[in-house]
Amino acid sequence: MILRIRSRDGMERVAVPDPSTATVATLCSLIESHLGVPATVQTLSLDHNLLLPSKAQSPALDPATPLSSLPIGHGSIVYLSYPADLRRAAAAPTPPPFTPAGSFGRHKMTIDDLIARQVRVARQESPHCDAASFDRDAAHAFQLYVADTLAFAVKRAGFLYGHVDQASHSVAIDFVYEPPQQGSEDAAALFRDPDEEALVEAIAAGLGMRRVGFIFTQAVGRKAGTAEYTMSGREVLQAAEMQAEGGIPEWVTAVVKLDVAEDGAADVHFEAFQMSDICVRLFKEGWFVTEFGEDDDPRVSRMKKDVVVGGKDTREVDNDFFLVPVKISDHQGPLSSSFPIENRITRVTLKALKNHLDRTKHLPFVRRISDFHLLLLLARFLDVNADVPTLAECVQKQSSVPEGYQLLIESMAAAS
Structure with missing residues (x-):
């Protein structure tokens, strides 16, 4: 029986020759001989919370307990904790087979082999972005669609736009752009439209904003074992791709998921991460199996x-090694998110513009158009190099919209 041993150094494997007679103490001895962790300092548990800072809720396995009495089998995960200041001893090397003198029978190491041995994957302790703050309306509009319309049955993704504060190494997210896409339980396939993204970038520039991150939801029906991992391999790959494309140190990836309690109550949670430097590097250099x-x-x-992970060569890296948590908060930004959002099930037309303007008659005109999604609809009919920047600048400064633009927008709505 092979057991997977997960520690702060990642996932490793230990073979148990005779599981019918082996005890937890036997497993401790095997871990000591194969992984270099003394049995006297090992704490083993079947609860993944053992690896969290607080271990109060993680009962340790009794060394005298037979493995056959535990709910484990071939391929099961056992969690291993040991003192943080312990330096693992190197496992005893397997004697090399006898080979004749000279080059016959010897393995010739290639340049790729040498490079691979130098690539070490370890946890990155500190993010380049200390905090990410979400506009409440934008976050609510995104999660509400996923919860009410999609029922968290499939994934949904979008790009985050806002400001970067260089002094505090933080980002403020003020709107979410949702590109054309097709979601499933395990993937969100983006069908990116360069023309539409050019309009988005023009609006963002006029608002004094830029693309600062990526957001996606996790479906409730994704692969079993959800509680044991934060991101799947697919999600890590996509997040690394987006961060590599983003090109700023403060780029953040937000994950939205539905947590269901034992009593059936459900809560939507937002979490923010950065992909580690080594993760992005490995993506750029083509190391990931795609x-x-x-x-x-x-x-x-x-x-x-x-x-190299935890001193051992491997081709499987625990996804947690690539995640660097970022503090998350919220704020009330300058834009509203009440206008229908692009690329969803219901197509956005000029009729939506008329309804929106009718509903907001009591507001100053600049406030009525202070919505990214409304500006994106208008941008499809206006000059991206002249009209769009002018309107976006009015929204940014909350200044009066020139009368000609007001008449143009109102006539577009009336013609719907």
């Missing part, structure tokens, strides 16, 4: 070549 099979373990990312 094809996924039905039987692949979603908890790990597969590499095309060996990397």
